Amino acid sequence: MSELAAGSLGEMVRLMRARLRAAGLETAALDARILGATAADCAPDQVVLDPDRPVDATTLARAETMLARRLAGEPVGRILGRREFWGLDLGLSADTLEPRADTETLVEAVLTWCGDHGGAKHAWRFADLGTGTGAIALALLSELPNAVAVAVDLSPGALGCARDNAARHGLADRFLPVQGDFAAALAPGLDFLVSNPPYIREGDRDALDIGVRDFDPDMALFAGADGMTAYRAIFGESSRLLAPDGPLFLEIGHDQAAEVAALARAAGRSDIAVFQDLGGCDRVIRARGVAK
Secondary structure, three states: OOOOOOOEHHHHHHHHHHHHHHOOOOOHHHHHHHHHHHHOOOOOOHHHHOOOOEOOHHHHHHHHHHHHHHHOOOOHHHHHOEEEEOOEEEEOOOOOOOOOHHHHHHHHHHHHHHHHOOOOOOOOEEEEEOOOOOHHHHHHHHHOOOOEEEEEEOOHHHHHHHHHHHHHOOOHHHEEEEEOOOOOOOOOOEOEEEEOOOOEOHHHHHHOOHHHHOOOOHHHOEOOOOOOHHHHHHHHHHHHHEOOOOOEEEEOOOOOHHHHHHHHHHOOEEEEEEEEOOOOOEEEEEEEEEOO
């Protein structure tokens, strides 16, 4: 029998919220509403609109299982197996990062640049390096109707997840998955490159939130002792793949702008710009052009 012991949806969610709050979770109310509604197979707004909705033992057991996972530190998106990004409902897998809102800063930077250099309807050709769920590439394809994305990932499982997400949103015909190590398998002729690569220093592992450290794949998180391994690989291929004025858009750690900019200049890139996320932290670097 479930410890929740509730007879209605509203009561069940209230008990879930109380246990999450007791565990110190700042998002207890939102988490309880989403998980409770999922257990009851209804929309989250029904918790408010129909709080007297009866819940049976099967629903309570599902809710108890999800609650236990959340209390153990597992993110809500992992428990549900999906996460929204740029308005797209994306499936997750054990081989992919859970997309986060801060990464939308990269999408915004790309779309602004495209708007200034040919427009949204131009037939852009770009690559997403380390595509994971496909979040960045699919967000861009949803806004650039004539673009084609080459989506690269070393993990077959991640590529399978991304391929499914592309199909779910009707973008599979413009989403080309390629297994490989960043840009090594690609041919020249791309208009721009995008990537949210691994950038966490191995020594910072213990400082990570449990939801990242224990549930996101190491391959997508860690990039050597200085966090720069993936950036070096990407910049090393950039001149081969891009036209002289073709830009790269890279997500970065909050304290990495200077280091990544130095790598960009060493690779012959210039016109470097840094963009902040909604929290005011450095989040994206753009580097384009060949230094003269």
